[in-house]
Amino acid sequence: MKAAIVQSAGAPPVYGDIDAPTATGTKVVVNVTAAALSSLTKMRASGTHYSSTSACPFVPGFDGVGTVAGSGERVYFAFPDAAYGALGQQALVDKASLRSIPDDLDDVTAASVANPGMSAWASMVHRAHIAKGETVLINGATGTAGKLAIQLAKELGAGKVIATARNAQQLEELKAVGADVTIAFNLTDGEAEFKKAVAAEFKQNGCKGIDIIIDYLYGPSTEAILASIPGNLADGHRVRYVNVGTAAGVPEIPISAALLRSSALELMGSGLNSVTEATLLDSIAEVFKVAARLKLDVDATSVPLKDISQAWAQKGAKPRLVVVMQ
The missing domain is CATH 3.40.50.720 (NAD(P)-binding Rossmann-like Domain)
Structure with missing residues (x-):
């Protein structure tokens, strides 16, 4: 599959091919449609965040939006497998880390609002x-x-x-x-x-x-x-x-x-470990309800996965970049 791949510690990801993940135990494969290029994703990928754990090579990405392989259920997901994060065409995610998305909230908006909303x-x-x-x-x-x-x-x-x-x-x-x-x-x-x-x-x-x-x-x-x-x-x-x-x-x-x-x-x-993973995910679900109802104002723009190197190098927090897997 196509993905953003970190080949060595501290290096930015490059666009390339990597073996697709396989569902196992409680983990399912999610066909990713959109994933925000957040500061958290960058810090975890570079090893500078306190929750960084990945061994190279790996696909970065803390969270994203997509559909569950097989069922087609549209979901938001977070805390994917360390090797198969959100910045690839498929991610490997525990079922407990999935949350539903309101039908009237599009993928890019859901991906952009999730982390800051959480x-x-x-x-x-x-x-x-x-x-x-x-x-x-x-x-x-x-x-x-x-x-x-x-x-x-x-x-x-x-x-x-x-x-x-x-x-x-x-x-x-x-x-x-x-x-x-x-x-x-x-x-x-x-x-x-x-x-x-x-x-x-x-x-x-x-x-x-x-x-x-x-x-x-x-x-x-x-x-x-x-x-x-x-x-x-x-x-x-x-x-x-x-x-x-x-x-x-x-x-x-x-x-x-x-x-x-x-x-x-x-x-x-407030962050990972000071709040439980389940509580963080439930917070996002609540934010999605508000976002769908109020049409929250979020500065976001989408970029294709193939342009990950340029997007990764972009400085500044606005607009929020959302990588789409088209």
Whole structure:
């Protein structure tokens, strides 16, 4: 079969031929139609993600959309066999890792919305336990995942959504999808101004202005947001911080012991292992229902499998690339 194949550790995949997988035990063959070229897929393929396990050669791809060989059932799948991932004409997947897709949700949209939708839903529902009327701050909101998180936060009942990111113009555009407040930052020479703006939001509602922080960036912007808490938060008011990614490229930051003692800040992450595989898959199923009903706004474009080398080399998070196996 045709597939994107990683021949050696750390090397980008190349378009080529590889033996097709065979169903065995609880694993079925899925005829893949579309698979998102996500950051998670790239990191797992390069060996830089904490969940990377594959031995070369292998077909990368964390998740995708297709039909089950034999039955023809249209499904979303994740956690495929390490050797036969989603970026090939066929993938080998455990039956427990399949979920149905609404008929009125097309393959490319389903593939593009699945991973960012999963991260947003799991972080807000299963980690932060969002309640109706709460205020959610989304750091790194201008990316595909952040933009989707805004829409899902509103769907989950958030009373107010605060969007933070570097690009002021792109932030302004997020008001059309549900952002109530936007705060742009330039941490090179505008850190104090950013902290002041975030502190003002914490002070809202009697110093109970922010309930949940969903963070796609980490790094300096996270430090600035957390540094805005002391003196601006009511005693005992819980703020649930959930890290979802490290798009800023800084995997570690210092956290003051005084901050932890002087506030009801709760620090956690959301991802593989902090949330069970079954829960992540069920989160995606819920996102699919919302996506089909609301026609969620996701920036995505499709590319053919034969162009995987060029697509893999593309930088930036937008538009989200979806590989189609035509």
